[in-house]
Amino acid sequence: MVATTTRQQIVEAADKRFYERGFEATSFADIAAVVGLSRGNFYYHFKTKDEILEAVIAHRLSKTRAMLDAWEVEGKTPTDRIRSFINILIMNQAKIMAHGCPVGTLCNELAKLDHVAKNRAAELFTLFRNWLSRQFRDIGHDTGADEFAMHILMRSQGVAALATAFRDEAFVRREVEDMCQWLTAQQPTSSPK
Secondary structure, eight states: OOHHHHHHHHHHHHHHHHHHHOTTTOOHHHHHHHHTOOHHHHHHHOSSHHHHHHHHHHHHHHHHHHHHHHHHHHOSSHHHHHHHHHHHHHHTHHHHHHHOOHHHHHHHHHHHTTOTTHHHHHHHHHHHHHHHHHHHHHHTOSSSHHHHHHHHHHHHHHHHHHHHHHOOHHHHHHHHHHHHHHHHHTSOTTOOO
16 A cells, blocks of 8 residues: 555545544554454554544545635535535435534543543544635625524534434424525525625
8 A cells, every 4th residue: 555545545444434433442453453454564554543543534524625725616606605504414324323413522521531632533524614604704794694693503513412312203304404594594685695
């Protein structure tokens, strides 16, 4: 295997394990087994679990930026783009019901551990927050855009938490529809968007 490919495979395996099992419950051996590496080869790429965590967070930040960029291109209006964010609850429903929100679960675990990387992980939420704020400003909410962004973030995290607890697909669909209706109600009366 080429070193960069192996490193990427380790990061992707760690990302999946951290999401499904948690950062603390995942060991080097767990990740190495998924990738099929010996312990020595594994340590060539990462010396500590914290190094892997940093690589996973960087990987998630990169994937999130790419997703937001794609929504910018695909969404004709800021409202369409915000709906893309809301609909991620439906797109990832099975994973969310099984493991929770990947951003929320990681941030929550690292905060409980008072881990040095907790603020770095929170940058994922900051990406969403800033992006959503910009969408609301583009709709016409020059003041209050950040509050609207935080409302949508809070609501999506609540839905993800309850979806994990109750595994109720109908609940998720209802909440997504309700968030979309709320979004429609936030349109300024003079805005054609």
